[in-house]
Amino acid sequence: MTRPLLFDSVSDFSEGVAMVRLDSRLGYINPQGELVINVTDAAVSLTSAYAQSLAVARAGDYYGYLNRQGNWAIPVQFRQAKSFSEGLAAVQGGNKYGFINLFGEWVIEPQFDLANPFAEGWAAVKLAEDYGFIDKAGHVVIPLTLKDAWSFSESHAVARVDRHYGYLDRSGTMAISPVYDGAFNFSEGLARVRQGSNFGYIDATGHPGIPLIWAFASDFSEGLAAILSEGRWGYLNRSGEIAIPPQFTYAADFAEGLAAVQQTERYGYINPAGDWVIPPTYHNAGPFSEGLARVQINSHWGFVDTAGNLLTGVGFG
DSSP, X not given: OOEEOOBSEEOOOBTTBEEEEETTEEEEEOTTSBEEEEOOOTTEEEEOOOBTTBEEEEETTEEEEEOTTSSEEEEEEESEEOOOBTTBEEEEETTEEEEEOTTSOEEEEEEESEEOOOBTTBEEEEETTEEEEEOTTSOEEEEEEESEXXXXXXXXXXXXXXXEEEEEOTTSOXXXXXXXXXXXXXXXXXXXXXXXXXXXXXXXXXXXXXXXEEXXXXXXXXXXXXXXXXXXXXXXXXXXXXXXXXXXXXXEEEETTEEEEEETTEXXXXXXXXXXXXXXXXXXXXXXXXXXXXXXETTEEEEEOTTOOBOEEOBTO
């Protein structure tokens, strides 16, 4: 019998399924609310969203990867493990990080103190106190001389030299000088940067496209970015104009045409015009992904569609 589906915890939908937990039961449902993957090992205490048909899972103090049947595809053996990206996953074997392929085979032997997922063909890695980048063969493509480095996004990577942040290009050149107190990934052609306590945006040439005047700001998503002004959240467009006036207690990124925002103590969803599409009735709310968003109702979590209908189904039965 179908009913509104509520769980102790859930994840966003990814690759057609979302993780759900109820008491000691753990599995994944499809958008129709049917339990399609049941995690078979009772020792599993934590799982991630699926990426490239595998999900990171923890049993005891170690990690492995589950397949789409909920069984171990790559056995528990790693001290840390990250989701697959571009065919490889960063894992900690012993005290060092390396990369495995989708079959669990070492492609890049464990040798780094930290490793980020591959993005745009390269991965940021750390050895001792320094960061750099490697390719999928494990060759160093940008020497490990940086004090911090993030993954590439739109052909630029955040990097720190001494105490300030700038951006590397694919040649390893500091294309945007390290003059910022904080810097974040490029998104939709603009990157969020911070000087002191003020946020703004620069373009790929380093030009300050939107002045650094905001108390906080998020990355651009679907043409809009959430900004904080005088204790209230609203949204800018890519020209730096106020698209939705600051009025919310909190505002999240737009995803699939809607954004979760908080008004007083409840969350709902607005459209790019700032109109309520789903009224603020929830205790918490996540982004839309594959047509559904997770929402908190009292101490439990469920899913709503873009019309605000709560997902129903059999769940764990």
